[in-house]
Amino acid sequence: MAKAHTPDELLPLTPAVFHILVALSEGERHGYAIMRQVADDTDGNLQLGPGTLYGCLKRMLSAKLIEESDERPDPTLDDERRRYYRITDFGARTVRAEAKRLATAVTAARARRLLPKVAGER
Amino acid sequence: MSGHRGRHPVLVASACRLYAVMIWFYPATLRLEYRREMLLTFKNSVEDVLEASSVLAVLMFVVRMAVDWLRTVTLEREEPATLSLLGLGSSDGAGAGCIDSSNVSVSLMLATLGVVLLIAGWYEWLSLSATIMSHHRVV
Numbered sequence: 001m002a003k004a005h006t007p008d009e010l011l012p013l014t015p016a017v018f019h020i021l022v023a024l025s026e027g028e029r030h031g032y033a034i035m036r037q038v039a040d041d042t043d044g045n046l047q048l049g050p051g052t053l054y055g056c057l058k059r060m061l062s063a064k065l066i067e068e069s070d071e072r073p074d075p076t077l078d079d080e081r082r083r084y085y086r087i088t089d090f091g092a093r094t095v096r097a098e099a100k101r102l103a104t105a106v107t108a109a110r111a112r113r114l115l116p117k118v119a120g121e122r
Numbered sequence: 123m124s125g126h127r128g129r130h131p132v133l134v135a136s137a138c139r140l141y142a143v144m145i146w147f148y149p150a151t152l153r154l155e156y157r158r159e160m161l162l163t164f165k166n167s168v169e170d171v172l173e174a175s176s177v178l179a180v181l182m183f184v185v186r187m188a189v190d191w192l193r194t195v196t197l198e199r200e201e202p203a204t205l206s207l208l209g210l211g212s213s214d215g216a217g218a219g220c221i222d223s224s225n226v227s228v229s230l231m232l233a234t235l236g237v238v239l240l241i242a243g244w245y246e247w248l249s250l251s252a253t254i255m256s257h258h259r260v261v
Contacts, residue, residue, distance in 0.1 A: 031159050031160075031162070031163045032162065032163045032166045032167070035163060035167070047186055048190075049186060049187055049189070049190025049191070049193075049194075050141075050159075050160040050161075050163045050164050050167075050190065051148060051152075051160065051190045051191060051193065051194025051195075051198070052190050052193060052194060053163065054152060054156040054159060054160055054163075055152060055194060055197075055198045057156075058151075058152060058155065058156065081158060081162065082159070082162065083159060
């Protein structure tokens with residue numbers, strides 16, 4: 001199967017992939033930190049188990065959305081056995097494209113009064 | 123992450139041993155590449171849940187892990203990862219949620235076999251316990 005050349009070819013992302021990319025957009029993290037960040041970002045609505053998490057990471061590595069990092073933020077404070085992951089340029093462009101797509105959907109829902117308007121919005 | 127690890131070492135070690143067995147049902151490619159990482163992540167999760175000291179939290183965690191295990195056993199593919207697996211790209215007709223039914227069937231068969239073996243082992247253990255108990259009563 002051909003690899004994607006543009007972010008649009010990968011849209012829409014699954015919630016797990018989208019939130020993993022969002023979690024990695026702030027900097028590199030190891031698997032458990034990603035899991036925690038995703039749970040925090042979604043108010044606990046999306047809690048990834050190890051199988052789902054590493055299944056996603058494996059596919060995202062293959063799709064070049066993320067890459068493994070050789071560096072450790074502080075080797076003395078962390079377990080050297082852990083692998084760290086960081087978002088690639090392609091991954092960043094893809095998550096931006098997905099966020100834009102979702103924002104468009106939210107705008108449409110607001111226009112039809114399916115969602116409350118944000119404070120300050122006309 | 124939790125700052126105070128290791129308050130329930132026996133429970134954590136037992137849970138990790140059980141999870142290490144459960145990982146054997148995962149697709150080989152995933153297991154071989156990420157076994158150690160998955161165990162580390164699971165261990166951290168167990169430690170955090172036990173820190174919460176809430177029965178409900180523990181139960182929810184057990185359910186979540188069971189669902190994650192079933193999902194991974196049934197939905198993860200053995201073949202090389204492809205973009206369509208992300209639930210993206212419709213170029214080959216593989217949209218979100220598209221599942222290879224043959225792989226799912228094999229995985230489900232293995233999962234069923236695992237459950238049957240588990241129940242058989244449990245039944246055997248109960249039988250053995252009953253035998254030992256009756257022997258003690260006679261003595």
